[in-house]
Amino acid sequence: MNEGVSGKVVVITGASSGLGEAAARLLAAQGAAVVLGARRADRLAALVNEITASGGKALAVTTDVADRAQVKALVDAGVKAHGRIDVMLNNAGLMPQSLLERLIDVNIKGVLYGIAAALPHMTAQKAGHIINVSSVAGHRVGPGSTVYAATKFAVRALSEGLRQEVKPYNIRSTVISPGAVATELPDSVTDRDAASRIQQFYAQVAIPASSFARAVAFAISQPEDVDINEILFRPTRQDY
Ligand code: NDP
Numbered sequence: 001m002n003e004g005v006s007g008k009v010v011v012i013t014g015a016s017s018g019l020g021e022a023a024a025r026l027l028a029a030q031g032a033a034v035v036l037g038a039r040r041a042d043r044l045a046a047l048v049n050e051i052t053a054s055g056g057k058a059l060a061v062t063t064d065v066a067d068r069a070q071v072k073a074l075v076d077a078g079v080k081a082h083g084r085i086d087v088m089l090n091n092a093g094l095m096p097q098s099l100l101e102r103l104i105d106v107n108i109k110g111v112l113y114g115i116a117a118a119l120p121h122m123t124a125q126k127a128g129h130i131i132n133v134s135s136v137a138g139h140r141v142g143p144g145s146t147v148y149a150a151t152k153f154a155v156r157a158l159s160e161g162l163r164q165e166v167k168p169y170n171i172r173s174t175v176i177s178p179g180a181v182a183t184e185l186p187d188s189v190t191d192r193d194a195a196s197r198i199q200q201f202y203a204q205v206a207i208p209a210s211s212f213a214r215a216v217a218f219a220i221s222q223p224e225d226v227d228i229n230e231i232l233f234r235p236t237r238q239d240y
Pocket of ligand 1: 013014015016017018019020037038039040041043063064065066091092093094095106133134135136177178179180181182183184185186188
């Protein structure tokens with residue numbers, strides 16, 4: 001695995017909107033081959049067309065991250081197309097006030113399935129980079145976001161354990177915790193009062209998804225002997 005982004009094979013879950021979509025665009029523009037997973041096939045196809053039309057490399061596999069076999073199929077498709085996987089970006093996620101069962105399936109199990117799918121290839125390569133997406137809510141609990149925060153604390157805990165366990169295989173691991181970034185995430189809140197509160201808050205403080213994409217590119221582009229383990233960033237205007 002070389003320094004920089006260009007030429008790397010990057011698998012991204014939750015690539016059909018928001019942070020994953022922005023990361024796919026930036027990394028492809030910097031020369032990565034991106035392998036995109038999410039449930040909305042039409043959105044993925046549009047993104048693949050956009051990236052390839054501008055000379056980039058992208059392929060899409062419709063994926064529900066709550067289904068382990070589908071996540072494995074996504075990673076394996078990337079390895080089949082490109083011969084290896086350099087980066088696994090476990091980004092797919094839902095917000096507070098979603099059903100507890102779904103939050104755990106997507107936000108925790110989805111990340112574990114991504115790790116499980118990527119690790120056999122990375123350990124065999126003796127190289128790779130796993131990036132998990134937590135949140136400011138993985139550092140601070142607020143009323144109304146209890147289960148969401150629990151899932152994001154879990155992502156940080158499992159990222160730290162992963163960091164230590166993959167050392168023998170020369171694999172890097174990063175957990176990125178964004179503050180409020182303008183995406184479709186608040187739309188996934190099902191409680192109406194909470195949704196309008198969150199939408200107001202986002203309208204006041206949120207920053208563009210390109211902020212996240214740059215953080216991902218920064219972590220990936222370090223020389224191989226540099227392992228950026230945690231990135232926590234917020235809008236400058238955000239208190240929480
Ligand atoms: P969006 O709602 O815009 O995007 C979420 C993405 O996850 C979509 O591509 C969606 O695709 C995908 N997704 C949801 N459920 C599944 C599933 N079961 N299987 C596969 N893909 C799924 O939100 P964001 O871009 O903001 O969210 C991305 C990550 O960032 C999440 O983990 C979120 O918790 C985290 N985050 C976001 C913050 C923000 O302020 N935006 C702050 C902190 C963290 P599809 O519906 O097509 O499957």
